[in-house]
Amino acid sequence: MNDYVLQVSQLQKSFGAVKATNNLSLEIERGQVHALIGPNGAGKTTLIKQLCGELIPDSGTILFNNKNITAFPMPKRALLGMGRSFQVTSVFQQLTVKENIALAVQAHHGHSFHFWKPASKEETLEQATMQAMQRCGLLARADTIASSLSHGEMRQLDVGMALAGKPELLLLDEPMAGMGSGGSLKMTELIQELKGNTSVLLIEHDMQAVFSLADRITVLVYGEAIATGTAEEIQNNPQVQRAYLGDEQDNA
Amino acid sequence: MPFDASRFRTRTGVLLITGLLFLLLLPPVSSVMNESYLVSFFSRILIYALAAVSLDLIIGYGGMVSLGHAAFFGIGAYGVGFLTFHFQESTLFIFGFEGTDNALISWPFAIVFSAALAAIIGALSLRTSGIYFIMITLAFSQMFYYLFVSLEAYGGDDGLSLWSRNRLGPLDISNDTVFYYVCLVSLLVFLFISWRLVHSRFGRVVRGTRENELRMQTLGYATYRYKLVCFTIAGAGAGLAGALLANQNEFVSPGLMHWTHSGEILVMVLLGGMGTLFGPVLGAMAFLLMEEVLAAWTEHWMVFLGPFLIIVVLFAKKGLYGLLTGERHE
Ligand SMILES: Nc1ncnc2c1ncn2[C@@H]1O[C@H](COP(=O)(O)OP(=O)(O)OP(=O)(O)O)[C@@H](O)[C@H]1O
Ligand SMILES: [Mg+2]
Numbered sequence: 379m380n381d382y383v384l385q386v387s388q389l390q391k392s393f394g395a396v397k398a399t400n401n402l403s404l405e406i407e408r409g410q411v412h413a414l415i416g417p418n419g420a421g422k423t424t425l426i427k428q429l430c431g432e433l434i435p436d437s438g439t440i441l442f443n444n445k446n447i448t449a450f451p452m453p454k455r456a457l458l459g460m461g462r463s464f465q466v467t468s469v470f471q472q473l474t475v476k477e478n479i480a481l482a483v484q485a486h487h488g489h490s491f492h493f494w495k496p497a498s499k500e501e502t503l504e505q506a507t508m509q510a511m512q513r514c515g516l517l518a519r520a521d522t523i524a525s526s527l528s529h530g531e532m533r534q535l536d537v538g539m540a541l542a543g544k545p546e547l548l549l550l551d552e553p554m555a556g557m558g559s560g561g562s563l564k565m566t567e568l569i570q571e572l573k574g575n576t577s578v579l580l581i582e583h584d585m586q587a588v589f590s591l592a593d594r595i596t597v598l599v600y601g602e603a604i605a606t607g608t609a610e611e612i613q614n615n616p617q618v619q620r621a622y623l624g625d626e627q628d629n630a
Numbered sequence: 631m632p633f634d635a636s637r638f639r640t641r642t643g644v645l646l647i648t649g650l651l652f653l654l655l656l657p658p659v660s661s662v663m664n665e666s667y668l669v670s671f672f673s674r675i676l677i678y679a680l681a682a683v684s685l686d687l688i689i690g691y692g693g694m695v696s697l698g699h700a701a702f703f704g705i706g707a708y709g710v711g712f713l714t715f716h717f718q719e720s721t722l723f724i725f726g727f728e729g730t731d732n733a734l735i736s737w738p739f740a741i742v743f744s745a746a747l748a749a750i751i752g753a754l755s756l757r758t759s760g761i762y763f764i765m766i767t768l769a770f771s772q773m774f775y776y777l778f779v780s781l782e783a784y785g786g787d788d789g790l791s792l793w794s795r796n797r798l799g800p801l802d803i804s805n806d807t808v809f810y811y812v813c814l815v816s817l818l819v820f821l822f823i824s825w826r827l828v829h830s831r832f833g834r835v836v837r838g839t840r841e842n843e844l845r846m847q848t849l850g851y852a853t854y855r856y857k858l859v860c861f862t863i864a865g866a867g868a869g870l871a872g873a874l875l876a877n878q879n880e881f882v883s884p885g886l887m888h889w890t891h892s893g894e895i896l897v898m899v900l901l902g903g904m905g906t907l908f909g910p911v912l913g914a915m916a917f918l919l920m921e922e923v924l925a926a927w928t929e930h931w932m933v934f935l936g937p938f939l940i941i942v943v944l945f946a947k948k949g950l951y952g953l954l955t956g957e958r959h960e
């Protein structure tokens with residue numbers, strides 16, 4: 379009997395005539411990196427939005443640790459242990475790196491109806507914030523306002539915030555997009571380190587990263603999962619080659 | 631970089647200490663200069679500053695642009711008005727309670743009254759955001775305006791006259807100078823509370839929500855609750871300002887709740903600097919001084935205020951406070 383952190387079954391989501399998620403079922407085993415690939419507009423981001431609660435599916439169910447969370451609001455899912463990074467960087471632009479990470483840390487340290495004590499004097503928060511900054515490699519940039527970070531650093535911060543809450547399941551939406559090869563390599567290492575402890579749903583166009591990291595891969599085309607398997611199985615799947623990998627070569 | 635930062639901090643310190651000294655010394659100086667009306671004029675400034683600081687908590691820190699803040703100001707004033715009125719008439723207020731002229735009862739009552747109303751209005755309005763939030767807060771405050779216009783028992787449109795100011799322990803606040811210092815202390819206390827608030831865990835959450843609410847929710851914050859508490863605290867601050875204004879004017883009227891009054895408080899915040907605690911104090915001072923000086927000249931003084939406001943908002947991101955301190959960040 380497999381131990382699944384996430385089980386999605388028969389998920390449907392349409393925007394008007396567009397079936398962005400079409401009868402999609404997917405399981406993620408605990409501690410594994412599960413990659414989700416597919417051409418632009420396949421519905422990858424739309425799936426993440428439904429998993430984390432930004433969108434509610436038209437039908438189907440989402441089980442997180444065997445609990446039906448299909449209709450849970452976003453904050454509740456986050457507190458149950460779901461972290462999410464954004465395809466389009468979404469950080470607090472006017473706050474410092476440290477304040478950004480601190481907000482992510484603070485969310486998982488009880489409620490925040492503390493009105494009197496300066497937040498910077500909360501020792502446990504401070505320590506956890508320092509650790510989280512160290513982990514995403516931004517300790518040296520702690521006091522920089524987020525809006526003046528480089529593109530790559532901002533991506534790091536986005537992922538760092540998702541990680542700071544120590545999630546059980548991490549949903550990463552193209553974390554390496556526009557990062558450059560050095561940044562991609564660092565991000566690959568970071569995700570590699572998570573293996574075993576944190577389960578990851580990884581959306582990524584960088585095939586090298588996907589094939590080196592993923593335990594399993596699901597290929598999404600027009601909202602439908604056309605194949606799921608190991609890197610090798612996916613590479614050798616003729617349907618995938620036709621529908622997706624072939625496309626890529628055509629484009630390139 | 632560190633050198634710059636410390637220089638800015640010194641400049642801010644100088645500004646704040648000068649401001650505080652000015653406000654502390656105003657009554658003796660104006661009495662020496664035989665300009666004692668200044669004391670009562672500046673009491674008004676302090677009261678509006680308090681209201682503007684409370685509005686800045688929701689607009690500047692919380693990112694909730696409300697055009698209904700005057701409702702809480704007016705409700706605070708009426709809180710004092712009701713109790714004083716029933717005390718004067720020796721009649722019962724609601725639920726068998728009597729009126730009172732004791733500030734230690736009526737001012738807290740005004741604060742709680744405003745906060746409770748803010749909690750209710752906030753609970754409904756905060757389900758929307760952006761332009762809808764502006765419209766719904768405006769609509770609520772207009773609703774209260776018309777409700778109070780129709781309260782004939784309390785003077786309706788004409789408002790309520792109070793025979794005298796409240797009793798405040800051993801302090802004789804019918805004396806303008808004593809009352810001035812009561813207003814000053816109220817403002818300083820509220821500023822201190824606000825300062826602690828915006829630097830606390832709670833304040834950090836509120837600022838994060840202003841910046842990026844979706845991200846806050848994906849991090850695990852039920853943002854609605856935090857916004858509602860912030861809105862309620864701001865309502866309480868406006869309530870205190872209203873209680874003070876009722877005493878200052880010895881008069882309350884529905885006009886206090888009119889949306890144009892909300893607009894004036896909003897202008898004070900914009901002028902002084904959104905998202906800065908001391909900015910709205912400067913804004914209230916600048917606004918009321920301009921009104922006083924220009925209104926003596928022409929009744930169309932707003933014609934001058936408009937361009938001035940546009941210039942300040944365009945050229946100083948943090949309003950007058952930003953101009954004077956050179957600070958770009960809170
Ligand atoms: N809010 C929306 N309203 C209408 N259509 C939408 C909405 N969001 C997504 N879509 C459509 O749903 C489909 C899937 O979009 P989605 O963003 O999930 O694709 P994706 O796989 O993440 O693509 P990319 O690789 O470009 O990020 C697209 O056809 C898109 O136009
Ligand atoms: Mg996408």
